[in-house]
């Protein structure tokens with residue numbers, strides 16, 4: 058073996074890893090072209106090197122994959138955490154505060170006909186709608202009549218619903234009548250918007266209700282605070298109180314029950330990893346619902362606006378579920394990375 062061969066052989070290991078200067082690399086390449094022995098040696102080094110390299114990087118690649126998974130879970134977590142905070146804020150700001158009845162709360166225009174107005178979103182600026190009084194309406198043309206209720210400018214939301222009530226304290230067997238229950242509310246958000254509008258010198262849109270549906274009916278105002286409804290129009294035979302809806306109380310009990318079942322199954326199958334994982338995900342569903350309902354309703358699940366509350370709770374549950382799943386994923390991946398590190 059000549060001197061040059063011996064130098065080249067010493068450098069081959071470094072050369073195979075690209076760790077020599079360009080001049081040295083040039084010198085080695087020139088030599089390899091002309092020397093079979095060194096060339097063989099180089100091929101040998103290269104093949105074992107690449108083999109070792111693969112072997113060494115296998116767990117490294119695994120860890121890289123896990124870190125990517127962790128990052129994705131963290132990104133999902135932050136997105137849904139933001140959505141959860143936003144929606145909780147919206148829920149708080151849009152909680153309905155029902156008005157108690159007062160003389161200036163609303164004006165009732167009985168048996169009117171509303172002439173088309175120009176606002177397409179259903180809101181009219183006070184005074185911009187036109188109504189025709191009952192005596193101008195052809196009774197044949199408009200047998201049911203329309204009642205138009207216009208609220209004062211503090212009201213930002215209103216709705217009505219019908220119930221059929223029969224007279225209970227007088228003679229039995231007579232027909233009852235349709236009772237229209239009217240409710241009016243504002244929200245924290247609407248109050249803030251109104252303050253801003255006032256500062257800017259803008260008028261607030263008056264809310265109004267166009268009531269149609271039944272030939273003869275009485276109108277009552279529901280303050281939705283446990284007090285009796287206030288008689289507005291029609292016969293005054295109905296005496297009632299709008300009752301709050303209790304459904305959310307039952308839903309949260311159902312969720313708690315589901316959670317207990319899931320936890321019991323989790324304990325039973327704690328040694329079977331796959332079932333345990335699935336059960337953990339399943340148990341996050343009732344947990345999400347319970348957190349969501351507490352965020353929207355607090356500890357009072359009794360409500361006068363069930364549909365609004367329930368929709369909010371469902372959407373918020375979905376966001377919270379995504380938050381919890383990504384937290385769980387991050388914890389899992391962290392554990393897995395630790396285990397890989399231990400093995401090496």
Ligand SMILES: [Zn+2]
Nearest residue numbers: 062092094095
């Ligand atoms: Zn050589």
